[in-house]
Amino acid sequence: xxxxxxxxxxxxxxxIRKSDRTGVVVGWRNSTLDVFVxxxxxxxxxxxxxxxxxxxKSPSLASSQSGLMANTSTRHLQAHNVExxxxxxxxxxxSPHSPSRIYxxxxxxxxxVLGVSNxxxxxxxxxxxxxxxxxxxxxxxxxxxxxxxxxxxxxxxxPHPKGMQYISLNPIALALGDKGTLPEDxxxxxxxxxxxxxxxxxxxxxxxxxxxxxQHSIVRRVASARDKALPKIVNQVNWSWExxxxxxxxxxxxxxxxxxxxxxxxxxxxxxxxxxxxxxVQLWTLFSVYLFPIVQKAFVLVLLxxxxxxxxxxxxxxFRAKPGYAALKDISATAQQTExxxxxxxxxxxxxxxxxxxxxNWASVTTSHPDYIRFYNSLWLxxxxxxxxxxxxxxxxxxxDWVADxxxxxxxxxxxxxxxxxxxxxxxWPAGLKLNGELAxxxxxxxxxxxxxxxxCIETLSPMLPHIIWFIGFSSFAGASMPIAMFSxxxxxxxxxxxxxxxxxxxxxxxQLTILRxxxxxxxxxxxxxxxxxxxSCDYDLDQLLVGTILFTLLFFLLPTVMVFYLNFxxxxxxxxxxxxxxDTLLSCLNHFPLFALMLRxxxxxxxxxxxxxxxxxxxxxxxxxxNDNLLDETPTSIIYLKNIPLPFRDMFHQYFQMxxxxxxxxxxxxxxxxxxxxQFVPPINRKNLYSLQYSMLPARRATVWEMWRAVNTxxxxxxxxxxxxPNIPQLQNGGKRPTGFGRTRS
Amino acid sequence: xxxxxxxxxIRRPSPTTAEFTVTTLPxxxxxxxxxxxxxxxxxxxxxxxxxxxxxxxxxQERSSxxxxxxxxxxxxxxxxxxxxxxxxxLVFALDAFQSTPAGTLLARIAASVSLPVLLxxxxxxxxxxSLRVHKEESLLVLRGLGVQTSESPATYLAGAATRFIPTExxxxxxxxxxxxxxxxxxxxxxxxxxxxxxxxxxxGLLPRxxxxxxxxxxxxxxxxxxxxxxxxDKSGG
Numbered sequence: 001x002x003x004x005x006x007x008x009x010x011x012x013x014x015x016i017r018k019s020d021r022t023g024v025v026v027g028w029r030n031s032t033l034d035v036f037v038x039x040x041x042x043x044x045x046x047x048x049x050x051x052x053x054x055x056x057k058s059p060s061l062a063s064s065q066s067g068l069m070a071n072t073s074t075r076h077l078q079a080h081n082v083e084x085x086x087x088x089x090x091x092x093x094x095s096p097h098s099p100s101r102i103y104x105x106x107x108x109x110x111x112x113v114l115g116v117s118n119x120x121x122x123x124x125x126x127x128x129x130x131x132x133x134x135x136x137x138x139x140x141x142x143x144x145x146x147x148x149x150x151x152x153x154x155x156x157x158x159p160h161p162k163g164m165q166y167i168s169l170n171p172i173a174l175a176l177g178d179k180g181t182l183p184e185d186x187x188x189x190x191x192x193x194x195x196x197x198x199x200x201x202x203x204x205x206x207x208x209x210x211x212x213x214x215q216h217s218i219v220r221r222v223a224s225a226r227d228k229a230l231p232k233i234v235n236q237v238n239w240s241w242e243x244x245x246x247x248x249x250x251x252x253x254x255x256x257x258x259x260x261x262x263x264x265x266x267x268x269x270x271x272x273x274x275x276x277x278x279x280x281v282q283l284w285t286l287f288s289v290y291l292f293p294i295v296q297k298a299f300v301l302v303l304l305x306x307x308x309x310x311x312x313x314x315x316x317x318x319f320r321a322k323p324g325y326a327a328l329k330d331i332s333a334t335a336q337q338t339e340x341x342x343x344x345x346x347x348x349x350x351x352x353x354x355x356x357x358x359x360x361n362w363a364s365v366t367t368s369h370p371d372y373i374r375f376y377n378s379l380w381l382x383x384x385x386x387x388x389x390x391x392x393x394x395x396x397x398x399x400x401d402w403v404a405d406x407x408x409x410x411x412x413x414x415x416x417x418x419x420x421x422x423x424x425x426x427x428x429w430p431a432g433l434k435l436n437g438e439l440a441x442x443x444x445x446x447x448x449x450x451x452x453x454x455x456x457c458i459e460t461l462s463p464m465l466p467h468i469i470w471f472i473g474f475s476s477f478a479g480a481s482m483p484i485a486m487f488s489x490x491x492x493x494x495x496x497x498x499x500x501x502x503x504x505x506x507x508x509x510x511x512q513l514t515i516l517r518x519x520x521x522x523x524x525x526x527x528x529x530x531x532x533x534x535x536x537s538c539d540y541d542l543d544q545l546l547v548g549t550i551l552f553t554l555l556f557f558l559l560p561t562v563m564v565f566y567l568n569f570x571x572x573x574x575x576x577x578x579x580x581x582x583x584d585t586l587l588s589c590l591n592h593f594p595l596f597a598l599m600l601r602x603x604x605x606x607x608x609x610x611x612x613x614x615x616x617x618x619x620x621x622x623x624x625x626x627x628n629d630n631l632l633d634e635t636p637t638s639i640i641y642l643k644n645i646p647l648p649f650r651d652m653f654h655q656y657f658q659m660x661x662x663x664x665x666x667x668x669x670x671x672x673x674x675x676x677x678x679x680q681f682v683p684p685i686n687r688k689n690l691y692s693l694q695y696s697m698l699p700a701r702r703a704t705v706w707e708m709w710r711a712v713n714t715x716x717x718x719x720x721x722x723x724x725x726x727p728n729i730p731q732l733q734n735g736g737k738r739p740t741g742f743g744r745t746r747s
Numbered sequence: 748x749x750x751x752x753x754x755x756x757i758r759r760p761s762p763t764t765a766e767f768t769v770t771t772l773p774x775x776x777x778x779x780x781x782x783x784x785x786x787x788x789x790x791x792x793x794x795x796x797x798x799x800x801x802x803x804x805x806x807q808e809r810s811s812x813x814x815x816x817x818x819x820x821x822x823x824x825x826x827x828x829x830x831x832x833x834x835x836x837l838v839f840a841l842d843a844f845q846s847t848p849a850g851t852l853l854a855r856i857a858a859s860v861s862l863p864v865l866l867x868x869x870x871x872x873x874x875x876x877s878l879r880v881h882k883e884e885s886l887l888v889l890r891g892l893g894v895q896t897s898e899s900p901a902t903y904l905a906g907a908a909t910r911f912i913p914t915e916x917x918x919x920x921x922x923x924x925x926x927x928x929x930x931x932x933x934x935x936x937x938x939x940x941x942x943x944x945x946x947x948x949x950x951g952l953l954p955r956x957x958x959x960x961x962x963x964x965x966x967x968x969x970x971x972x973x974x975x976x977x978x979x980d981k982s983g984g
Contacts, residue, residue, distance in 0.1 A: 005973050007763045009891055034891070150761040152889065169913070206943045213938055213945070217919040221971065226891040227914040613909040614895055616887055619760045636761035640889065645909065 006149030008033040008635075009226065010130060011233065011642075012141060013240060014155050016040060018134050022118045024082045025132055026247060028236055029112040030229045032128055033148055036236045039244040040117050040132070041082060041251050079125075083113045091250045097362050105365070106239055107232040115145075140617075140639055151635050154614075156642040158241040161363035164372065165606040166238045167644045169231065171651055172370055172608055174377075174597055175696040195665075234612075237642075239364045300712050303349065307705055310342045314702075317342075333583070337485040340591060341478070344378055346702045351375040353711045369607070374697055377596035385479035385590050392480050396473030404465040415495055416455045419572070423447050426564055435561040443565050447501060454497045481590040488583040495576050502569040503681075509566040510679035512555055519552035566679055581663075588659075592697060594652045605646030615641040655696055749773075749782065750881050753954040755961060763890035765969045767962045769954045770883040790876050796853070797872050802841060803850070804857040804865060877902040884949045886935075886962065888969040893917065894937060896948050914970070916940050922956075922963050933959050935966075 011027075016039065023042040029035050085091065087110045092099035103109055115130030125131070127146035134141045143151055159165035262270065317329045317339045329335045355375060358368045396403055427444035429435060468490075476483040492499075521527050522545070527538040540548070600607050617639040650657070666672065675682045703711070750771040759765040773779060829835035844850045857865070883899040893913040900907060918938040924931050933956040935948040948962070 005763075005890075007890055150763050152761065152764055152891070154892075210943060214918065216921070217938070223915045224891070230892065230913050230915070611911060613897075613911055614887055614889060614892070616758060616760070616764065616766045638760035638764035640764065 006033075006147070008130075008143075008145050008148030008151045009035070009154065010143050010151065011036040011154045011156055011237070012132075012143075013037065013039075013158050013244075015158060016134070016141075017042070018136050018138075020118060020135050022116065024079050024113055025115045025117050025130055026082065026086065026111055027114050028106055028108055029114060030107075030232060031225045033145070034226050034229060035112075035114045035130060036233060037114060037130075037132075038111070038236075038240050039247050040134075041247065079113050079116060085253070086111045086113065090253055091247050093253075094250065095246055097360075101362055101365065102239060102243070105235045107235070111243070117141075143637065144635055148635055151637040152640060153637055154640045154642050155617075156237055156240075157644075158244070159238055159606055159644070161238065161241055161366075163604065163607070164363075164369055165604065166364075166366040166369065166609060167234060167606075167612055168366070168609045169234055169611065171610040171647055172373075174370065174373065174594060174652065175655055176374070176699060195669075238366055239362075242362060242364050303712070304705070304709060307346065307349075307708055310345055311705055314339065314342050314346075333485040333488040333580075333587070334482070337481055337587065337591075340698075341382075343698050343702055344382065346708070347698055348375070348379075349708050349712055350703050353714075373597055373600065373608075377594060378697060380596050381591065381593065382479065384595070385481055386477070388590075389476040389478065389480035389482065392483060393473045393476030396476065396483065397470060400466050400469045400473060404469045407469070408462055408465060411458065411494055412455075415498065416451060416458075419498070420448060420451055422568055423451075423565075426568060430564065433560065433564070435564065436558055439558055439561045440565075443505075443561070447565075450497065450501070458494070479590070481587050484583055484586055484590070488580055488587075491576065491579060491583075498569065498572050498576060502573040505562070505566040505569045506679045506681065509562050512559060512562055513678055516552065516555055516559065519548050519555070522548040523552055570676065588656075592655070597647075597652050598649075601646060601649070601652070606644050608647040609644050610647035610651060611645045613643055613645050615643060617641055749779075749786075753949075753952045753958065755954070755958045757965065759969075763969060764888065765965055766885055766887045767965060768883060768885040769949050769952050769958060769962075771881040771952065772883065786880070794873060794876050797869055797876075799841075799844070799850075800853050800857045801865075801869055803845065803854040804862070806845065807854070807858055808862075874902065877904050879903060882951055884952055886948050886966070888966050890914075890970055894920075894966065894970070896937075896946060898951060910946065912937055912939055912946065917970075920963065920966055920970075922959055927953070935959050935963055 016037070019042065021042050023040040025037055025040050027036045027038040089099060089110070091111075092102075113129075115132060116125060117132040117134055119125065119131055129145065131144045132141045133144075140153065140155070143153055145151070159167055317335050318327050320327045329339045351371060352375070354368060354371055358365070358372070423444045426435075427440050429437075472483045472486045472490075475486060518528060521535065522540060525537060525540060525545075526535050528534075529536045597608060619637060619639050672682055674680075751773040753769045753771055756768045756770060757765060758768070828839050845854060860868070878901060879899060885897050887895040887897070889895075891914065893911060893915075894917065895909055895911040897907045897909040916939050918940045920935070920937050922933055923936050924933050926932075932953050934950075934953055937946040937948060939946055949959075
């Protein structure tokens with residue numbers, strides 16, 4: 001095997017009990033010289049009375065040494081005894097869950113005895129066993145092993161599984177990762193094919209480079225068992241706390257029960273608690289058998305009814321007349337907001353059921369922790385949203401006339417009067433530019449006339465405005481995101497005229513540019529060959545040339561007039577788009593801000609693992625007064641500290657950064673600027689890209705009503721725990737652990 | 748004076764574990780220590796001055812905001828100082844400092860600068876004062892586990908950025924050369940399996956070729972030598 005380079009690797013928990021007593025080191029043996037220590041079972045013995053049960057904490061050298069000497073012969077025996085019990089699973093007999101899950105995740109069929117601690121001599125022990133030497137004074141244990149020529153001692157902090165702490169090699173994923181391409185987006189993904197093509201080509205290039213790099217590697221090294229053990233070790237670290245608890249609780253099963261019976265006071269306490277527990281259990285049964293199922297059933301039925309209503313709404317919102325056509329949710333921000341809320345509502349029961357299943361397993365199983373964070377994040381955000389919404393809504397409803405007046409004023413000032421002023425300014429030579437007066441007057445009158453008509457429409461609608469505002473205010477009791485979405489929609493409806501002006505002027509401007517280009521070719525005696533997509537020379541007749549040149553001159557001198565009108569409306573349109581982008585940003589913050597994750601990061605960083613890192617500690621032992629020092633031959637040892645990296649803040653906002661990057665790439669690209677300058681229609685960004693953030697917390701396909709019904713109704717067999725925490729009976733005074741046969745656990 | 752050319756420091760408690768640190772921190776001598784102390788005092792005093800200016804500005808803003816009510820207690824007889832080691836005591840001391848000549852000077856400076864200028868400038872000053880003088884980048888090699896690169900951050904406020912690469916994922920470790928401006932630099936790279944980008948070791952300092960070669964040999968020896976099943980190859984990179 002590969003392992004015989006003499007390197008021994010020992011994983012050692014930092015919070016292990018430091019004492020001078022002898023013990024058996026228990027844990028996992030990943031390979032011969034690669035061990036993972038879970039705990040030290042102290043004072044495990046076959047004999048009822050041993051001298052080192054002395055309760056005095058002060059390590060009196062002589063007595064402990066004599067004790068060690070006396071125990072040397074039995075230690076070998078006791079280690080084998082422990083090994084036997086580990087194999088037969090004695091330690092997990094009273095555990096609430098099946099131990100097979102432990103063995104599956106930690107990669108072994110049973111735990112192992114790894115060695116002994118504080119042994120006096122090394123004669124009787126196996127050569128691959130670890131001899132650890134701990135004392136209350138030194139910070140690090142001293143490890144030695146007959147087979148090892150060098151040692152890596154890796155210290156680790158036990159993550160607390162009950163507090164949902166864990167470590168992992170990869171950063172925790174806050175967004176759902178199972179996104180395939182949604183079927184509805186296939187049709188719309190073609191419009192930015194150029195970008196996609198570029199990206200593809202770049203990826204292909206990189207792949208080729210990586211292939212080339214692979215050929216440069218000269219030696220292909222086979223990973224040894226030790227190299228491959230890392231994922232297993234991460235699991236073992238995560239399990240270590242629970243295993244230690246189980247082992248330490250049940251260590252009393254190894255030895256005989258103490259001979260002493262219960263004292264009178266203990267007996268009195270025991271019978272009193274039994275009586276109390278009996279009464280409480282009866283009450284609990286009454287509740288859980290008769291009352292609880294009825295309440296539960298009623299709740300499930302109400303939930304199911306709501307789910308069906310939600311399904312109907314969702315079908316309406318997602319209805320497309322033809323595949324590729326816009327659905328209601330693509331057009332309106334309100335519809336989209338409603339859809340997100342409904343989808344979340346559909347997803348919650350499934351999430352909740354998943355989270356409940358967590359309780360039916362060991363706490364160290366870490367697969368559902370990201371789900372937990374996602375679930376509570378979305379719940380919290382919705383609660384926040386509703387709270388803010390109530391404040392906003394009550395304000396809007398109370399002041400609805402004032403708000404309506406403000407909105408009317410704003411509309412009149414900015415979408416009618418400012419526009420009229422701008423157009424009249426363009427009609428008389430703006431900024432000293434001598435435009436074509438006749439054309440400017442024509443265009444200006446045209447637009448002014450439409451604006452007049454529009455403003456009269458708005459005037460007739462304005463008595464309705466307070467009612468609309470009241471409705472918006474009322475809707476905000478469903479969350480502050482709702483009025484924002486509605487205002488966004490209201491903005492697009494009330495500025496419809498600007499949009500149509502923009503379209504019309506852009507069309508005129510673009511036509512003129514195209515005509516100018518072809519006439520310019522004519523002017524040069526060339527023409528555009530459509531079949532071959534190139535410029536060919538062409539012999540024009542004199543009259544053709546003359547008419548073309550005259551037209552070219554005419555159009556060229558009219559161009560500035562058309563251009564200023566186009567620019568005016570294009571700028572107005574851009575301002576509206578950026579306003580809507582602001583609303584969208586606000587919405588995405590309200591819907592998907594990683595608030596829960598941020599709070600967790602502040603409260604307990606180890607719940608959000610972002611990888612591991614190692615720290616090399618200085619190796620210098622304090623000169624201990626222990627006389628046994630010379631017995632341990634000095635193996636070169638490096639002390640390494642394994643630490644968890646908390647998830648960096650950058651990774652939490654990864655989705656936001658990605659979205660900002662996409663928007664920047666789309667709207668600040670030279671192609672879009674060219675479109676803007678030549679008057680072509682600026683293609684809107686693909687909605688799939690823009691709203692990837694909105695949907696990153698939801699599954700690609702929502703569970704159907706039937707699936708939800710089944711999930712809600714399946715019974716999760718949560719193990720019957722003891723219904724009440726038993727009162728703690730004081731520890732026996734004879735120093736050993738109390739045997740825990742009667743469910744009196746949790747010391 | 749405060750920094751040197753990048754130099755290598757090796758910690759190797761056992762043959763299979765090594766940490767290679769490239770740092771611009773010169774070896775510690777007495778003058779250097781004194782200089783460090785001086786720098787520290789300078790940093791602390793400068794940031795204190797910046798804080799006091801900000802406080803003076805805040806007091807001015809508050810008094811202009813709160814109106815005449817804030818003026819009244821200060822003009823009356825001085826109240827007894829609040830107990831030591833309390834927040835009120837701190838405020839008291841600050842207010843007492845405001846009336847000293849230095850305090851009035853700072854207050855005048857604070858009043859002469861407009862707020863939109865003052866705040867960014869103060870932020871920039873704090874950032875500049877928290878900058879590290881020297882850089883330190885290291886590579887930790889653990890046989891059987893992997894390698895870990897780490898870089899000291901730009902300021903004292905942030906922690907070191909580390910990246911751990913398990914042995915399984917290491918495809919190769921090699922020395923490469925690249926143009927940087929008008930010179931050729933040799934640098935150590937770790938090729939990670941299944942990733943598009945290679946990981947450059949010591950990316951900020953890019954030490955000289957001699958150091959890079961030493962580190963490369965050390966890493967090879969530490970990770971692979973004497974494993975039995977593979978021979979030590981002579982060329983790489």
